[in-house]
Amino acid sequence: MEAVRIRRELLEYLLELARDFYPNEFAGFLRERDGVFEEVLIAPNPHFGSSSAFFDTWMLPYDESIKGTVHSHPGPSPWPSQADLNFFSKFGGVHMIIAYPFTEDSVRAYRSDGSRLGIEVVE
Incomplete structure (x- = not known):
């Protein structure tokens, strides 16, 4: 399985944000x-609710280094919802979901079409 690579320090920070x-x-x-x-990068003026997160992508700076998204699921399902898949198809790149209980084992990565990718943590 093809894998995305993420720095350990960033992964730990993302888990802490989810918590x-x-x-x-x-x-x-x-x-x-x-x-x-x-x-x-957290977009300006986000809305983080119990069942969704919203941000205006028009508020992002032009940045060619942005290659993916990440969001948390307050429940135990790491699988993308239909809304997630709709967003994935519009944004492109790699999409990570961090599900409750917000441990390394509850993190998943997906392509824009929703197919799963592996995750390689690098120091």
Whole structure:
């Protein structure tokens, strides 16, 4: 299975964000450098609710290093919802979902079409 690469420090930070926002979702954009996700960007004026996260992509700066998205699910399902799949198809790239209880085992990555990718954590 093809895998996305993410820095351990970023993954740990994303897990902490998911815990901090619980019981609401959080969402952000992933910046990639040299094939590895290294930073998260939270869009201006987001709405993080218990069943959805919303942000205006028009508010993002032009940034070619943004190659993916990440959001949390306050429930235990790491699978993308229909709304997630609709968003994936519009944004492109890689999409990570962090499900409750927000551990490394509850993180999944998907392509824009919803097919699953592996995750490789790098130091």
